[in-house]
Amino acid sequence: MIPFEFDYYKPATIQEATEAYCQLEAAGKEPVYYGGGSELISMARLGNLHFGSVIDIKAIPECKVLEYDRDNQLVLGSALTLSEICESKQFPLLEKTAGRIADHTMQCKITLGGNLASTILYRETVLPLLVADSRITIAGKDGIRDFPISRIFDKRLNLPKGSFVVRVSTEKGVVGSPYFHIKKTRNEKIDYPLITVAGIKTSGRLRIAFSGLLPYPFRSIKVENILNEFDDETVCAMEVVNFLSDKILSDINGSSEYRKFELKNTIINVLETMKDV
Amino acid sequence: MFCLKGKSLITINVNEEDYELLIRPSDILLDTLRNQLGLTGAKPGCNNGDCGTCTVLVNGWPVKSCLMLTAEAVGKKITTVEGLKAAPIQKAFIEQFAFQCGYCTSGFLMVCHALAGIHPDPPDIVIDEWLQSNICRCTSYEEIGTAIRTVLDGKIE
Amino acid sequence: MGSIGVGKTVIRKEAWEKVTGQAKYTDDFISNHILTAQMVTSTYAHAKIQNIDISSASSLPGVKAVLTGEDYPVLFGQLIEDHPPLARDKVRYYGEPVALVVADSAFTAAKAAAMIHVLYEPLPVINSPLQAVDTNAPLVHEKMIMYQIVKEDIYPNYDTNICDQKKIRKGDAEKAFEQCDVIVEAAFHLPQSDHIAMETRSAQARIDASGTVYIKSASQSPFSIKKIISKIFHLDQSKVIVEVPFVGGGFGGKAPVQLEILAYIASAAVGGRAVRLTNSRENDIVSSPCRMGLEAKLKLGASKDGMLQSVQMKYLVDTGAYSDIGPTLTKAIIVDCTGPYKIDNVHCDAFCVYTNHPYVTSYRGFSHASSAFCIERMMDKLAQKLNMDPAELRYKNALCPGCTSPTQVKITSSNFGNLNSCILKLKEIINWSEGTRMKVEENIIRAKGMACLWKTSNSPTDAVSGVFLTFNPDGTINLNCGCVEYGPSMKTTAAQILSEKLKMDINHISVNMDVNTKYSPEHWKTVASMTTYMLGRAVLRAAEDVIRQLTSIAAVALHCPREDLEVAEEKVYVRHDPSLFLPFKELVHGYKFLNGNAVFGPILGQGSFIMNDLNILDQETGKGKSGPFWTVGAQAVEIEYNKKDYTYRFIKAATVIDAGRVLNPKMAEGLIKGGMCMGLGLGSRESFSYDEEARVLDTSLRTYKVMHFGETPEYLVSFIETPQIDAPYHARGIAEHGIIGIPAALGNALSLAAQAEFDELPLVPETIWRMKTGGIL
Known part of the structure; x- marks a missing residue:
C-alpha cells in the first residue's frame, strides 16, 4: 500500500510520454517515468520516495522492441522485462547477468530501463552494456x-x-563475444552482490565491469589494462585489488577486506577461464 | 492516452471475468484483489517482492502482485489461485505434502502452474530459478520439488 | 476411500482448502466497516521519550484515534509484568511500538502514522548480553523491583539487567574435574534471529454493546489472549472471546500476546468498532518478538576412556528488552544442559538478561537449538582431543534407563526412548563408516558432522487440554478441540487418534479447523510439541466416554450386557455374534423403540487432560520434573567444503528420531525435514546484525535471508519406535525436533572440513575465511 496519491498515465507514443512529462512537471505534479515499477513501489511504500504522477512507458512500441536493426545492432527496448530478455536468448552475457538479478518472478516485472535507472547501487544490467560499448537512446x-x-x-x-x-x-x-559473469553473495544465491563481474573478450582483450564492489557499477580501463598486461594471474589480481582497494564497500553483506578477497579470487578465476578463449 | 487522475473507474479481467472497480491510481493489485474482489488466496507476506506469497499470473507469467499497480492490470489477464480449475499441481501438492501451514501455497502453485505451461520440459536449473522466487518456511522444499516434477512428468492426471 | 487409525499416511483434512485459496487466515477477514490500526515504532533502541506530537495526525480526516503509552498505563507479561503495550517514558528497543493510529483505511492510517513526530533523548545502549552483565551497565528496566512476577519460579536480581537466574547443582563438578584426564573449554556466541512465519502477525478486535470483547488473531495461544486481556483490563474471562482461524506458520513466534492487546485498546478507543492490526514484514521482524540470542562458556571433562565426568556451564540468554518467555527459555537450557548424555557432576548457571535488542519469545525447539549447539560442539572437541570417533563418544555416553537427567529425573525407556538406536541408525543412513572427512577433488572436502538432541516440554505443571465430541444424526462425529492449526496437522492427528480408538473411517470425523474460546475446550497453547500428547490423551478419554454411552444405549436396545459389546466401523455389535449390531445413527441421537418411544438423548462426549506429575524446580539445585517425557534423536549434516574460496554446500541432512510411534508417516517426515531446513538456515545464514546503537539492520526479507528452493540437501529421515507408554498410541511429540541438532551438526561438519573451531553462528563464508586466514588476503 502506497501512503500517498498520484495519477497514472500510459502514453502510446514517445511524444505523448515526453509531452505528458513536460505538462505534469509544469503543473507541479512531480512526474516520474515508470517501467516495471518494483523499485518505485517498494520505496514509496516505505516513504522513501514521493511522486505526484507516473508515466508508464510499457505501451510505447519502441520501448518493447527486441530485434536486430539494419546496422546489425541488437536493439532492446527499455521496457522489456529481464525475463523477456533472458527468454529471447539474444544477448548471452546480458541474459546471464539479468538472470541473477533479484529472483525469477521479479525478473518478469523488472525492466531493463528500470534496472539501469535504479537508485539501488547495483544496477547490474549495465555491466554487459558497459563492456559492449552499447549505445543508449533516450527521449526527452x-x-x-x-x-x-x-x-x-x-x-x-x-x-x-x-x-x-x-x-x-x-x-x-x-553481443556474440566470449563472455564471463561471476556473482558472489554473502551466502544466499538471491541477494545483492558482494561483487559481480561481467565481461567479454574481444580482439584478444578482456573488458570487465563491476558491481557491488564500490557504491556504483563501473567499468575501468585501468583495470582492463592490468588484466591484459600481466601474465601471472595472482600478481594481476593483486594489482587490481590494490588499485581499487581504498574505495571498496563494507556493509552487512560483507566487509571490505572480504570483498577484496572475493575480488582477488574472482579476477584469478576470470583470467584462468578466459585465458584460452 | 490512457490515464487515471484521482479515483477512477477501471475494468480488469481476473480469472476470466471482467470487474468494474473504483480505484486510486496508487492502489496495489494485491490489495485490490483482496479488499475489493475478496480474492484472498494471494497473500501479503512482505509487500516488498521478496517472498512470493502474493504471486499471481499476468498473461500467464508469474508476477508478485504486491509490486504491481492495479492500473497496470488494465488490459491484462490476471489469474489467481481461485482461478485454477483443478490444475494438476494442486493435487500434486496435496499428494506430496508440499505445504503445511498453507500460507505460501497459493504463490508456489501459481509459479508452478505457469512453469508447467511455459516450459513443460524444463531442466532442473530452470525449476530452481523459478521456484527460488518464493519462500516456504514449513516444508523442506523437497516436497514442493517432487510435486512440480510429478506434474511435469505427467504422473498426475 | 476410508482410512482407519494411526500408523498410515493420511492427507491433512484441510488440504483442499489450502490449495484453492479458500483457507482463511486472520487478515483475510475483511469487511468494509472495519477500521485499520497502524503502529508508529521507535527509531532508537534506548531513549527517553520527550514528546510525541500527534496533533497533525489526529486532525487528518479519516483518523479515528491516536493512542500513545500514556493512554493505557498498564503492564503485561506472561512471567514478569514488565511490558507496556505502547512504550511509556522510554523506548527499550529499536522498533518498539510508541503510538497507534486508528483510521478508516490502511491508506489513511499510514498517512497519519507518518505525521506523528516523536522527540527522543538517546540513552546508552546495551548491545549484547555480555554488556548487560557488566558492573555499572545502564539498566534497561530501572524499576524491576516494582514489577509483578506472575510465576513462582522467577528469580530476578534487582538493580541489574538479570531478570532471572536458573541453576543446576548435581554432584560435585569442581572435584570431578580434578579426576578428568581430558578437559575442553570453549565460548559460544549465537545471535538473535527471527521466526519469519510467512503470515505476519495479525489481530482484530471489537467490543459489542454488552461489553463483550471479540478478538480474532493469528495466534498459537487463544486461551492466553483471553486470560491476559481479561487480567490487564479487568474483564470477566467470559467477556473475552478469542477466535483463531488458520494460522500461516507459528514456530513459537505466535505464542505470545502482543498485537491483540493493541487491537483491543484501538477498538476501545473508537467505541468498540472493529479494528484490524496486521504487521508489515518489517514490524513483524523487529517490533514483534524474535528468537533468543545466547552467549555461553562451557568446560567439559572426561576420563581417557571417553566417559563424561563433569561439566561446568554459564549461559547468558539475550531476552531483549522485555522478558516475555525468556525465563522459561533459560529454564529449558538448564533442564537439558548436558545434552542427552550421562554426566553425574553438573554445575550450570543460566541467566536471563535484558538488553536493548528486540525482545524474544519461544521459537521452534525452544532454547534447545542454541544450547545443543554448545554441548554438541563440545562433544566433538572432546572426541578430537580423545582421538575418538564422535559417534562412538556419543554412543558411550548416551543416557539410558537407570540414569538421571540434570534435574535428577529418572530416565526410563518410556520417558526417554532409545538414543543409542538412533545413533546406530543415523550412522547407517549417513554412511558414517565410509569416513567423515574425505577429499573428493582438488580443494573439495566432503565432511560429515553429527549431533544428538533431546527436548522436554517445560510447560506449566498444570497445562490442560480438552475435547468435546458430538454426533450428527447419520453417525458421523464432530471433534471440537482448542488447538490451533498452523501447519503441523494437529487437527488431523486428533481425528486419526479418534478414528483408531473408535475403529471408524477418519473421513467421517470432522474437526473444527478454527478455535473459538467460547465453544472450544481449553488447550493450553499449541506449542512445545505437546499437542499430540495432551490433546491425544483428551481425545482418548472422550472416545472412552462415547464408547461407554454407545454401549449403554446399545445394551438396552440389543438386550445384552454392556461388557459383551464392541464398537467398530460406526456400529455397536455383540462380540460373540457380530450379526447382532446397531449402527451409530440409531444410537447417537438417543434410541427410538419401534413403538416410537425414545430413551436417552444425543450422545455428548468429553475428555480432558491435565499434566499430573510435573513440579517447580528447586531454586538451588534445579531438582524437579519439568516435562512428561523427552523426545530424543540423532542428526547429521554432510557438506562439501571448498578450501579455496571457503564456501560450502549441503549434500545431505539426516535425522533419526525416536518417535515412540509414527502416527502419520509422510506428515512426520515432512515435519522433520522442514525442521532440518530451518536448522540449516540458522546454521548458515540467519541472524540479526545491529549497528552500534543496537538498531537491527536486517529488517526485511531482502537482507534477512532464509533458505530457498534448490539450496537444500538430500534429506534422510528415519524413525525408531520405542513406545512411550503413557502417550496416545505411544507417540511422542516430534514437531520441533528436526531443527535442534542441525546447526550443531553443521558446525561439527564444517569444523572438521575446514579444520578450525567454529563456535558461532551463522557460518557464512566470510566467517570461515576470517577464521582460516585471520582476515589477511
Whole structure:
C-alpha cells in the first residue's frame, strides 16, 4: 500500500510520454517515468520516495522492441522485462547477468530501463552494456538522441531531466563475444552482490565491469589494462585489488577486506577461464 | 492516452471475468484483489517482492502482485489461485505434502502452474530459478520439488 | 476411500482448502466497516521519550484515534509484568511500538502514522548480553523491583539487567574435574534471529454493546489472549472471546500476546468498532518478538576412556528488552544442559538478561537449538582431543534407563526412548563408516558432522487440554478441540487418534479447523510439541466416554450386557455374534423403540487432560520434573567444503528420531525435514546484525535471508519406535525436533572440513575465511 496519491498515465507514443512529462512537471505534479515499477513501489511504500504522477512507458512500441536493426545492432527496448530478455536468448552475457538479478518472478516485472535507472547501487544490467560499448537512446523534450553508454553512464545513468531510456543498441559482433559473469553473495544465491563481474573478450582483450564492489557499477580501463598486461594471474589480481582497494564497500553483506578477497579470487578465476578463449 | 487522475473507474479481467472497480491510481493489485474482489488466496507476506506469497499470473507469467499497480492490470489477464480449475499441481501438492501451514501455497502453485505451461520440459536449473522466487518456511522444499516434477512428468492426471 | 487409525499416511483434512485459496487466515477477514490500526515504532533502541506530537495526525480526516503509552498505563507479561503495550517514558528497543493510529483505511492510517513526530533523548545502549552483565551497565528496566512476577519460579536480581537466574547443582563438578584426564573449554556466541512465519502477525478486535470483547488473531495461544486481556483490563474471562482461524506458520513466534492487546485498546478507543492490526514484514521482524540470542562458556571433562565426568556451564540468554518467555527459555537450557548424555557432576548457571535488542519469545525447539549447539560442539572437541570417533563418544555416553537427567529425573525407556538406536541408525543412513572427512577433488572436502538432541516440554505443571465430541444424526462425529492449526496437522492427528480408538473411517470425523474460546475446550497453547500428547490423551478419554454411552444405549436396545459389546466401523455389535449390531445413527441421537418411544438423548462426549506429575524446580539445585517425557534423536549434516574460496554446500541432512510411534508417516517426515531446513538456515545464514546503537539492520526479507528452493540437501529421515507408554498410541511429540541438532551438526561438519573451531553462528563464508586466514588476503 502506497501512503500517498498520484495519477497514472500510459502514453502510446514517445511524444505523448515526453509531452505528458513536460505538462505534469509544469503543473507541479512531480512526474516520474515508470517501467516495471518494483523499485518505485517498494520505496514509496516505505516513504522513501514521493511522486505526484507516473508515466508508464510499457505501451510505447519502441520501448518493447527486441530485434536486430539494419546496422546489425541488437536493439532492446527499455521496457522489456529481464525475463523477456533472458527468454529471447539474444544477448548471452546480458541474459546471464539479468538472470541473477533479484529472483525469477521479479525478473518478469523488472525492466531493463528500470534496472539501469535504479537508485539501488547495483544496477547490474549495465555491466554487459558497459563492456559492449552499447549505445543508449533516450527521449526527452529535445527529441530522441543516441549516446555511447560511456557518455551517459558514469556511476549512474545521467539522464537530462524529463527524459527516459527508449532502447539500448549493441553491435552484433560484440553481443556474440566470449563472455564471463561471476556473482558472489554473502551466502544466499538471491541477494545483492558482494561483487559481480561481467565481461567479454574481444580482439584478444578482456573488458570487465563491476558491481557491488564500490557504491556504483563501473567499468575501468585501468583495470582492463592490468588484466591484459600481466601474465601471472595472482600478481594481476593483486594489482587490481590494490588499485581499487581504498574505495571498496563494507556493509552487512560483507566487509571490505572480504570483498577484496572475493575480488582477488574472482579476477584469478576470470583470467584462468578466459585465458584460452 | 490512457490515464487515471484521482479515483477512477477501471475494468480488469481476473480469472476470466471482467470487474468494474473504483480505484486510486496508487492502489496495489494485491490489495485490490483482496479488499475489493475478496480474492484472498494471494497473500501479503512482505509487500516488498521478496517472498512470493502474493504471486499471481499476468498473461500467464508469474508476477508478485504486491509490486504491481492495479492500473497496470488494465488490459491484462490476471489469474489467481481461485482461478485454477483443478490444475494438476494442486493435487500434486496435496499428494506430496508440499505445504503445511498453507500460507505460501497459493504463490508456489501459481509459479508452478505457469512453469508447467511455459516450459513443460524444463531442466532442473530452470525449476530452481523459478521456484527460488518464493519462500516456504514449513516444508523442506523437497516436497514442493517432487510435486512440480510429478506434474511435469505427467504422473498426475 | 476410508482410512482407519494411526500408523498410515493420511492427507491433512484441510488440504483442499489450502490449495484453492479458500483457507482463511486472520487478515483475510475483511469487511468494509472495519477500521485499520497502524503502529508508529521507535527509531532508537534506548531513549527517553520527550514528546510525541500527534496533533497533525489526529486532525487528518479519516483518523479515528491516536493512542500513545500514556493512554493505557498498564503492564503485561506472561512471567514478569514488565511490558507496556505502547512504550511509556522510554523506548527499550529499536522498533518498539510508541503510538497507534486508528483510521478508516490502511491508506489513511499510514498517512497519519507518518505525521506523528516523536522527540527522543538517546540513552546508552546495551548491545549484547555480555554488556548487560557488566558492573555499572545502564539498566534497561530501572524499576524491576516494582514489577509483578506472575510465576513462582522467577528469580530476578534487582538493580541489574538479570531478570532471572536458573541453576543446576548435581554432584560435585569442581572435584570431578580434578579426576578428568581430558578437559575442553570453549565460548559460544549465537545471535538473535527471527521466526519469519510467512503470515505476519495479525489481530482484530471489537467490543459489542454488552461489553463483550471479540478478538480474532493469528495466534498459537487463544486461551492466553483471553486470560491476559481479561487480567490487564479487568474483564470477566467470559467477556473475552478469542477466535483463531488458520494460522500461516507459528514456530513459537505466535505464542505470545502482543498485537491483540493493541487491537483491543484501538477498538476501545473508537467505541468498540472493529479494528484490524496486521504487521508489515518489517514490524513483524523487529517490533514483534524474535528468537533468543545466547552467549555461553562451557568446560567439559572426561576420563581417557571417553566417559563424561563433569561439566561446568554459564549461559547468558539475550531476552531483549522485555522478558516475555525468556525465563522459561533459560529454564529449558538448564533442564537439558548436558545434552542427552550421562554426566553425574553438573554445575550450570543460566541467566536471563535484558538488553536493548528486540525482545524474544519461544521459537521452534525452544532454547534447545542454541544450547545443543554448545554441548554438541563440545562433544566433538572432546572426541578430537580423545582421538575418538564422535559417534562412538556419543554412543558411550548416551543416557539410558537407570540414569538421571540434570534435574535428577529418572530416565526410563518410556520417558526417554532409545538414543543409542538412533545413533546406530543415523550412522547407517549417513554412511558414517565410509569416513567423515574425505577429499573428493582438488580443494573439495566432503565432511560429515553429527549431533544428538533431546527436548522436554517445560510447560506449566498444570497445562490442560480438552475435547468435546458430538454426533450428527447419520453417525458421523464432530471433534471440537482448542488447538490451533498452523501447519503441523494437529487437527488431523486428533481425528486419526479418534478414528483408531473408535475403529471408524477418519473421513467421517470432522474437526473444527478454527478455535473459538467460547465453544472450544481449553488447550493450553499449541506449542512445545505437546499437542499430540495432551490433546491425544483428551481425545482418548472422550472416545472412552462415547464408547461407554454407545454401549449403554446399545445394551438396552440389543438386550445384552454392556461388557459383551464392541464398537467398530460406526456400529455397536455383540462380540460373540457380530450379526447382532446397531449402527451409530440409531444410537447417537438417543434410541427410538419401534413403538416410537425414545430413551436417552444425543450422545455428548468429553475428555480432558491435565499434566499430573510435573513440579517447580528447586531454586538451588534445579531438582524437579519439568516435562512428561523427552523426545530424543540423532542428526547429521554432510557438506562439501571448498578450501579455496571457503564456501560450502549441503549434500545431505539426516535425522533419526525416536518417535515412540509414527502416527502419520509422510506428515512426520515432512515435519522433520522442514525442521532440518530451518536448522540449516540458522546454521548458515540467519541472524540479526545491529549497528552500534543496537538498531537491527536486517529488517526485511531482502537482507534477512532464509533458505530457498534448490539450496537444500538430500534429506534422510528415519524413525525408531520405542513406545512411550503413557502417550496416545505411544507417540511422542516430534514437531520441533528436526531443527535442534542441525546447526550443531553443521558446525561439527564444517569444523572438521575446514579444520578450525567454529563456535558461532551463522557460518557464512566470510566467517570461515576470517577464521582460516585471520582476515589477511
